[in-house]
Amino acid sequence: MSASAPQPIYLNDYRPPAYRVTHTELKFDLVSSATRVIARLHLERHPERQEGELPLVLDGEQLRLLHIAIDGQALEDDEYDVNESHLTVYRVPSTFVLDTEVEVDPEANTALEGLYLSNGMFCTQCEAEGFRRITFYPDRPDVMATFSTTVIGDKGSLPVLLSNGNPVEQGDLPNGKHFVTWDDPHPKPCYLFALVAGDLQKVEDHFTTMSGRDVTLQLWVEEENLSKTDHAMASLKRAMKWDEETYGREYDLDRFMIVAVNDFNMGAMENKGLNIFNSAAVLTHPQTATDATFQRVEGIVAHEYFHNWSGNRVTCRDWFQLSLKEGFTVFRDQCFSADTNSAPVKRIEDVSFFRTAQFAEDAGPTAHPVQPDHYIEIGNFYTLTIYEKGAEIVRMLRNLLGWEAFRQGSDLYFQRYDGQAVTIEDFVECMAEVSGLDLGQFMRWYFQAGTPEIDAIGEYDYAKGEYRLTLRQRTPPTPDQHEKLPLHIPVRMGLVGTKSGKDLSMTLEGESLGTDAVIHLRDEEQEFVFTDIAEAPVPSLLRGFSAPVKLRFPYGREDLAFLLQHDSDGFNRWDSGQRLALLALDDLIAAHRNGVEKVMDSRVTEAFRGLLTTDTDDKAVLAEMLTLPSEAYIAEQQPVVDVDAIHAARTFVKQALALALRDEFMAVYRANQSDAPYVPEPRQIAQRSLKNVALSYLMAIEDEEAVELARNQFEDGHNMTDVRTALTLLTHSSRGDIADPALKAFGEKWAHDPLVMDQWFSIQVTRPQSDALERVKFLMDHPAFSLTNPNKVRALIGAFAGQNRVNFHRADGEGYRLLADVVIELNKLNPEIAARIITPLTRWQRFDESRQALMKAELERIRAEELSSNVYEVIEKALATA
Numbered sequence: 001m002s003a004s005a006p007q008p009i010y011l012n013d014y015r016p017p018a019y020r021v022t023h024t025e026l027k028f029d030l031v032s033s034a035t036r037v038i039a040r041l042h043l044e045r046h047p048e049r050q051e052g053e054l055p056l057v058l059d060g061e062q063l064r065l066l067h068i069a070i071d072g073q074a075l076e077d078d079e080y081d082v083n084e085s086h087l088t089v090y091r092v093p094s095t096f097v098l099d100t101e102v103e104v105d106p107e108a109n110t111a112l113e114g115l116y117l118s119n120g121m122f123c124t125q126c127e128a129e130g131f132r133r134i135t136f137y138p139d140r141p142d143v144m145a146t147f148s149t150t151v152i153g154d155k156g157s158l159p160v161l162l163s164n165g166n167p168v169e170q171g172d173l174p175n176g177k178h179f180v181t182w183d184d185p186h187p188k189p190c191y192l193f194a195l196v197a198g199d200l201q202k203v204e205d206h207f208t209t210m211s212g213r214d215v216t217l218q219l220w221v222e223e224e225n226l227s228k229t230d231h232a233m234a235s236l237k238r239a240m241k242w243d244e245e246t247y248g249r250e251y252d253l254d255r256f257m258i259v260a261v262n263d264f265n266m267g268a269m270e271n272k273g274l275n276i277f278n279s280a281a282v283l284t285h286p287q288t289a290t291d292a293t294f295q296r297v298e299g300i301v302a303h304e305y306f307h308n309w310s311g312n313r314v315t316c317r318d319w320f321q322l323s324l325k326e327g328f329t330v331f332r333d334q335c336f337s338a339d340t341n342s343a344p345v346k347r348i349e350d351v352s353f354f355r356t357a358q359f360a361e362d363a364g365p366t367a368h369p370v371q372p373d374h375y376i377e378i379g380n381f382y383t384l385t386i387y388e389k390g391a392e393i394v395r396m397l398r399n400l401l402g403w404e405a406f407r408q409g410s411d412l413y414f415q416r417y418d419g420q421a422v423t424i425e426d427f428v429e430c431m432a433e434v435s436g437l438d439l440g441q442f443m444r445w446y447f448q449a450g451t452p453e454i455d456a457i458g459e460y461d462y463a464k465g466e467y468r469l470t471l472r473q474r475t476p477p478t479p480d481q482h483e484k485l486p487l488h489i490p491v492r493m494g495l496v497g498t499k500s501g502k503d504l505s506m507t508l509e510g511e512s513l514g515t516d517a518v519i520h521l522r523d524e525e526q527e528f529v530f531t532d533i534a535e536a537p538v539p540s541l542l543r544g545f546s547a548p549v550k551l552r553f554p555y556g557r558e559d560l561a562f563l564l565q566h567d568s569d570g571f572n573r574w575d576s577g578q579r580l581a582l583l584a585l586d587d588l589i590a591a592h593r594n595g596v597e598k599v600m601d602s603r604v605t606e607a608f609r610g611l612l613t614t615d616t617d618d619k620a621v622l623a624e625m626l627t628l629p630s631e632a633y634i635a636e637q638q639p640v641v642d643v644d645a646i647h648a649a650r651t652f653v654k655q656a657l658a659l660a661l662r663d664e665f666m667a668v669y670r671a672n673q674s675d676a677p678y679v680p681e682p683r684q685i686a687q688r689s690l691k692n693v694a695l696s697y698l699m700a701i702e703d704e705e706a707v708e709l710a711r712n713q714f715e716d717g718h719n720m721t722d723v724r725t726a727l728t729l730l731t732h733s734s735r736g737d738i739a740d741p742a743l744k745a746f747g748e749k750w751a752h753d754p755l756v757m758d759q760w761f762s763i764q765v766t767r768p769q770s771d772a773l774e775r776v777k778f779l780m781d782h783p784a785f786s787l788t789n790p791n792k793v794r795a796l797i798g799a800f801a802g803q804n805r806v807n808f809h810r811a812d813g814e815g816y817r818l819l820a821d822v823v824i825e826l827n828k829l830n831p832e833i834a835a836r837i838i839t840p841l842t843r844w845q846r847f848d849e850s851r852q853a854l855m856k857a858e859l860e861r862i863r864a865e866e867l868s869s870n871v872y873e874v875i876e877k878a879l880a881t882a
């Protein structure tokens with residue numbers, strides 16, 4: 001346990017800062033272990049904080065103060081104080097200039113917050129509170145200043161010196177050094193500050209904005225990565241165009257830069273004019289990146305670009321408003337990807353991820369509202385709830401208002417608050433104002449944690465021609481909130497006639513709603529009576545996942561098979577297939593636990609046969625329909641998770657389907673093989689994913705022909721999507737005779753490429769065979785592995801603990817022990833990553849008693865260490881209910 005327990009910060013305690021910065025001048029003299037940062041801050045008393053005399057209190061951590069002066073006058077020792085988190089100057093004028101000079105140590109910075117070194121290159125990460133590790137400053141987003149930054153570095157080793165804005169001056173200095181001065185005219189909070197210096201090469205392109213301005217686009221990478229930049233650059237241009245056409249938002253500087261770095265805690269960061277990216281989130285090449293990576297890169301490049309308006313021009317007042325920028329920006333990037341690729345598949349992928357991972361977060365000990373009301377460590381709040389649930393709320397707003405009014409609301413928001421730091425309430429108020437809607441109850445979505453559950457029942461009265469639908473909502477209590485209020489839940493639905501197979505016209509209280517409509521659940525329980533319903537319907541509820549809730553309806557398997565065939569909503573067609581498979585899986589899980597023979601539900605087999613033999617244009621959707629619910633999603637449905645039974649049941653279904661439909665899968669595989677040169681475009685991606693889903697079924701029975709197909713695909717595959725699928729299927733099969741030499745060859749071929757080696761690690765540690773844990777330990781000693789590189793930690797430890805459920809949850813607790821050992825090490829090196837990687841252990845409540853005890857013992861073992869505030873907060877929450 002920490003010496004003094006970190007204390008929470010409360011939303012209710014918000015006050016504007018006593019002093020604000022109007023202009024910031026920085027000078028960096030870059031030296032690996034001793035960088036000098038000279039800062040000149042132009043400060044003034046905040047107009048809303050005029051009460052009496054107030055000291056100047058600035059944030060600052062791990063800084064060595066060398067000099068301090070106010071209005072040119074050096075301060076005496078008794079005029080200020082410095083401790084491990086703050087600098088206090090007791091008396092200051094109402095307007096003044098503060099000069100400080102500090103020394104920082106980028107080389108020793110393994111937390112990757114503030115200024116650090118990655119592969120010999122200097123870079124920064126300031127969100128949320130990293131700037132305080134660079135210089136003394138009011139490190140809070142409601143302090144917005146213009147910045148002028150001079151970067152000085154060795155001309156030989158650091159030929160490129162970058163910061164935010166536009167370069168205004170550069171030149172040579174004595175001792176082989178040079179400098180560049182950058183000006184950023186847009187006032188910004190310090191979390192958007194960035195600096196990069198290194199031996200980098202650039203790829204350059206141009207974009208003409210809608211008002212005719214020319215913007216220079218630059219992608220900066222290490223020389224060996226120059227061939228991996230095309231896709232990110234093309235994605236950036238598409239995103240810029242899309243934001244102009246869709247939201248009327250134009251870029252506002254003369255240049256936009258992206259830099260790729262190897263050591264990065266997150267995917268990327270939207271620093272003004274100088275986005276810094278994890279190399280995994282920007283570099284692609286057909287030989288090294290899969291289709292999924294190409295799509296992820298496109299989405300992240302767009303996301304960071306979109307932040308230029310939703311986040312940078314209009315920013316957050318405080319970190320409780322984080323979802324203001326993240327929820328809105330995720331929604332924007334989701335819509336961009338949907339427009340650029342397959343919209344239904346994008347929705348299916350997003351929802352299936354959301355229902356698995358966010359629902360689990362909402363049901364676990366770290367559950368929190370989209371607008372939290374307190375936190376200990378803001379670094380722990382970059383969560384699925386803030387990002388993805390926040391995006392679902394914005395999506396509901398878009399649907400409630402309709403696109404046109406939503407766009408008006410967005411225009412009003414950007415115009416009214418340009419250059420300001422605002423709140424979630426300000427955003428929603430704009431939406432209420434333009435639409436005239438009362439969004440009072442709707443706001444509860446932001447304040448209330450937990451996943452609402454809807455229990456629906458329906459009854460058809462043939463004599464009256466009426467369909468009565470009753471919806472009951474309930475949100476289960478979460479650790480910090482025991483009482484929950486009813487939410488305003490938009491339920492998009494249709495009634496599908498069992499005779500006609502068509503959507504029926506719906507009339508509700510005399511009002512005709514058409515065949516696809518939204519009904520509004522606001523009370524705990526509501527009854528909806530649809531009249532003039534001429535045939536018995538099956539309801540299709542929550543179409544397109546119109547609200548982030550769990551919806552239960554007592555569907556029979558025939559109903560689901562019917563909807564799978566007839567629902568006009570593509571999303572719900574897919575979801576009916578998932579529900580049908582889940583019902584069959586439930587039986588098989590029970591059979592496994594009871595030691596009874598497993599029998600395959602023929603309705604599932606027939607539904608799959610139908611899918612495989614019906615012609616479709618949408619191969620991407622078909623591939624999704626043929627994909628069984630993941631083990632993690634199945635686990636979400638179980639009261640007590642039995643990882644072995646889930647794995648056995650799912651494997652059984654795959655094998656049973658492959659046995660019954662072997663010829664059909666083989667035909668699909670062959671029909672979708674192609675020698676066309678790789679292009680990451682939707683049609684090809686769909687074809688590859690369908691082919692690879694078919695191969696995964698064929699490999700479930702591992703007959704010689706299937707193994708041969710996989711081997712050939714591995715050997716001939718001219719793109720990483722095919723090669724990786726084949727290698728994964730072989731590695732996860734019993735055919736070590738083929739997999740082991742393939743893994744060896746692959747590892748040798750790609751030893752020089754860290755991003756491919758990440759995949760090589762993940763493939764091996766996710767294999768279900770019982771030696772997986774030993775492989776993790778073995779691979780942790782591999783020269784390509786490093787605990788200080790977050791990508792490696794995620795690829796090896798994260799993939800094992802998060803995706804290899806049977807082995808992580810080994811009954812002997814060795815999986816838990818391994819993860820706890822890593823967390824204890826990472827707690828000292830990189831607290832943010834440590835607090836993230838621990839997640840699977842925090843979900844102990846979901847397992848049987850013996851596993852619970854083993855998991856809790858590991859959490860206790862971590863608790864006994866001297867903890868960072870990040871790990872401390874997560875551990876305390878995880879053990880609070882123990």
Ligand code: B3K
Nearest residue numbers: 127128266268269270379
């Ligand atoms: N805003 C960044 C998150 C950085 C947080 C690091 N602690 C990435 C993004 O959402 O775009």
Ligand code: ZN
Nearest residue numbers: 303307326329
């Ligand atoms: Zn973001």
